[in-house]
Amino acid sequence: MTAKPNTRIDIGGLELKNPVMTASGTFGYGREFADLIDLNRLGAIIVKGLSLEPSKGNPPLRIVETRCGMLNAIGLENVGLEAFVKGKIPFLQKLTTPILVNIYGKTKEEYAELAARLDDIEAISGIEVNISCPNVKAGGAAFGAYPQTAAEVVRAVRSKTTKPLVVKLSPNVTDIAEIARSVEAAGADSVSLINTITGMAIDIESRRPKLANITGGLSGPAIKPIALRMVWQVAQSVKIPVIGVGGIMNAKDALEFLIAGAAAVQIGTANFINPRATLDVIEGIESYLIEKEISDISEIIGSLETNQIIS
Amino acid sequence: MFQENVQILWNKKIGPSYYCIGLTCHEGYGMAKPGQFIMLRLPAKTAPFLRRPFSIHRIITTDDRATGIELLYKVVGDGTDKLSRCRQGDSADILGPLGNGFSVFDNYQRIAIVAGGIGVAPMLFLAIALQTKGVDLSKCTVFLGGNSTDDLLCRDDFNRLGIRTHVTTDDGSAGDQCFVTHPLEMALEKNRADIIYACGPMEMLKCVVGIAAKHKIPCQISIETIMACGMGACLGCAVEKKDDASIYMHACMDGPVFEADALKFN
Ligand SMILES: Cc1cc2nc3c(=O)[nH]c(=O)nc-3n(C[C@H](O)[C@H](O)[C@H](O)COP(=O)(O)OP(=O)(O)OC[C@H]3O[C@@H](n4cnc5c(N)ncnc54)[C@H](O)[C@@H]3O)c2cc1C
Ligand SMILES: Cc1cc2nc3c(=O)[nH]c(=O)nc-3n(C[C@H](O)[C@H](O)[C@H](O)COP(=O)(O)O)c2cc1C
Ligand code: FES
Numbered sequence: 001m002t003a004k005p006n007t008r009i010d011i012g013g014l015e016l017k018n019p020v021m022t023a024s025g026t027f028g029y030g031r032e033f034a035d036l037i038d039l040n041r042l043g044a045i046i047v048k049g050l051s052l053e054p055s056k057g058n059p060p061l062r063i064v065e066t067r068c069g070m071l072n073a074i075g076l077e078n079v080g081l082e083a084f085v086k087g088k089i090p091f092l093q094k095l096t097t098p099i100l101v102n103i104y105g106k107t108k109e110e111y112a113e114l115a116a117r118l119d120d121i122e123a124i125s126g127i128e129v130n131i132s133c134p135n136v137k138a139g140g141a142a143f144g145a146y147p148q149t150a151a152e153v154v155r156a157v158r159s160k161t162t163k164p165l166v167v168k169l170s171p172n173v174t175d176i177a178e179i180a181r182s183v184e185a186a187g188a189d190s191v192s193l194i195n196t197i198t199g200m201a202i203d204i205e206s207r208r209p210k211l212a213n214i215t216g217g218l219s220g221p222a223i224k225p226i227a228l229r230m231v232w233q234v235a236q237s238v239k240i241p242v243i244g245v246g247g248i249m250n251a252k253d254a255l256e257f258l259i260a261g262a263a264a265v266q267i268g269t270a271n272f273i274n275p276r277a278t279l280d281v282i283e284g285i286e287s288y289l290i291e292k293e294i295s296d297i298s299e300i301i302g303s304l305e306t307n308q309i310i311s
Numbered sequence: 312m313f314q315e316n317v318q319i320l321w322n323k324k325i326g327p328s329y330y331c332i333g334l335t336c337h338e339g340y341g342m343a344k345p346g347q348f349i350m351l352r353l354p355a356k357t358a359p360f361l362r363r364p365f366s367i368h369r370i371i372t373t374d375d376r377a378t379g380i381e382l383l384y385k386v387v388g389d390g391t392d393k394l395s396r397c398r399q400g401d402s403a404d405i406l407g408p409l410g411n412g413f414s415v416f417d418n419y420q421r422i423a424i425v426a427g428g429i430g431v432a433p434m435l436f437l438a439i440a441l442q443t444k445g446v447d448l449s450k451c452t453v454f455l456g457g458n459s460t461d462d463l464l465c466r467d468d469f470n471r472l473g474i475r476t477h478v479t480t481d482d483g484s485a486g487d488q489c490f491v492t493h494p495l496e497m498a499l500e501k502n503r504a505d506i507i508y509a510c511g512p513m514e515m516l517k518c519v520v521g522i523a524a525k526h527k528i529p530c531q532i533s534i535e536t537i538m539a540c541g542m543g544a545c546l547g548c549a550v551e552k553k554d555d556a557s558i559y560m561h562a563c564m565d566g567p568v569f570e571a572d573a574l575k576f577n
Contacts, residue, residue: 062549063548072545273360275542
């Protein structure tokens with residue numbers, strides 16, 4: 001028998017025991033899944049997007065099922081920083097798994113203040129800066145849409161924290177690689193992509209949009225090919241690690257992202273369909289490595305062969 | 312809460328588009344409360360994409376241990392259609408028991424249970440739980456409403472428990488031709504109830520809640536929303552709170568059973 005392959009990986013200063021994280025907004029605050037899976041087996045937990053003040057989110061209807069996916073317009077409903085620290089941290093700090101907090105603000109000052117306040121909390125291993133939520137009017141994706149504004153937010157956050165910074169990118173842009181380079185220059189330690197793709201659905205009886213927010217973000221297997229292409233492009237454009245997100249349902253999907261150049265992956269919508277999805281992916285990656293007699297996961301990261309000279 | 316791959320014990324057609332399905336389950340379902348639900352998915356099916364929520368209709372016990380659950384469902388779309396085609400021995404993936412159920416107390420005497428259409432699904436479990444609690448069901452009435460006689464389910468089950476049923480239909484094919492809330496109101500005017508439990512279409516629930524408020528009777532209702540996860544992870548199941556516009560409640564965690572005065576109806 002081959003020895004257990006090494007799946008440890010360093011993502012811009014984040015030490016993970018395996019490259020599988022939970023995607024923000026699809027795993028609550030971790031505790032929701034504690035009955036079902038051993039949270040300490042996860043590479044990292046990224047909690048629901050957090051703002052300084054509690055946020056109500058969008059009115060219902062917030063979810064529409066689509067073919068091979070779903071649209072959501074939750075609108076970053078969350079308990080706010082204070083309730084998060086008081087109510088959620090005590091449980092999370094007992095885990096050995098690194099905890100990342102996904103943050104968003106309406107202004108870059110709000111992002112900076114959140115980062116400063118989280119910087120003091122030892123239980124938090126890193127910050128994921130969400131500049132890509134399509135479902136809020138101010139902030140969010142508005143910053144992520146342009147290299148300049150994206151970099152400004154990242155610089156503001158960077159100046160307030162020494163914790164590893166992941167910057168989460170939006171696919172709803174013309175050139176995602178350009179944004180990635182811009183946030184890298186502004187001090188990001190890694191980038192995660194993709195957030196959801198803006199979409200909509202219409203009720204033909206009432207001729208009204210199905211979502212109260214009119215548009216929402218598409219996630220699930222329907223977006224995987226797009227996410228994969230973007231990860232591949234970005235991985236070639238930046239030196240910092242890339243975290244692949246989008247439609248990963250199983251280990252095969254995750255391996256595609258790793259081969260395309262992602263150093264780690266996040267599992268999102270799959271958690272709703274199979275709450276064990278993260279563990280299945282971890283186990284599946286390990287089996288693959290054993291089967292192929294690969295002793296270290298880093299050997300497959302970015303191992304895509306294209307027979308094509310990429311300029 | 313358990314996620315498990317279970318066997319289908321039976322899947323019986325009990326009406327034009329109604330089915331009753333039995334599933335094996337974890338022994339832990341012995342602790343389930345009426346009003347709680349499960350999220351079900353058929354393995355190896357790529358569509359529908361999301362799990363589907365169903366109330367627990369009855370706990371199947373063997374030697375006082377929970378060995379299965381029964382669901383009562385109506386075929387309304389792709390997911391329930393595929394479910395109706397499953398046979399004994401097929402497998403299903405279930406996540407549950409989920410949510411908050413009905414509160415059941417042994418000091419209740421007069422109880423009104425109101426069910427519209429498939430809303431009857433959690434009510435048999437409720438009646439059984441009341442009986443197990445020691446409530447004398449002879450003063451309990453179930454008000455069953457439906458479009459037509461085919462939509463009036465479980466009458467025999469309730470009668471076997473010693474519960475009176477009062478039926479109404481929209482088309483007059485059984486019972487009085489009126490909304491189910493009409494006989495409820497008449498009954499309450501004669502004799503106050505200690506509690507009203509209701510499950511059914513939103514319009515019906517709104518009316519029941521109004522009646523309960525008018526008579527100042529405690530009332531618990533079970534509602535349906537679209538759900539992606541059923542366990543508090545997606546925040547997709549937001550419902551409006553009556554006296555507080557600053558936050559939403561969530562049907563899968565705070566409900567699906569709510570105190571009648573907690574919800575805002577549009
Ligand atoms: C807590 C809870 C308990 C439920 N218990 C039962 C039960 O015991 N028996 C039963 O038959 N049904 C129950 N339902 C409703 C059931 O979940 C839906 O009928 C089912 O999801 C429809 O799936 P489908 O794929 O067949 O239909 P779809 O093709 O998805 O939809 C068909 C129609 O049903 C509506 N619908 C879809 N999903 C839901 C939903 N989650 N809630 C309400 N309407 C929906 C759609 O808007 C559409 O009009 C419950 C729902 C909830 C939230
Ligand atoms: C219901 C829901 C809520 C989400 N909330 C957030 C959020 O708060 N912050 C964020 O950065 N991304 C959020 N996302 C995006 C996911 O983290 C992920 O980027 C996206 O869903 C694509 O991955 P998937 O196809 O695996 O779900 C959310 C997605 C869904 C489906
Ligand atoms: S259905 Fe996901 S939070 Fe309620």
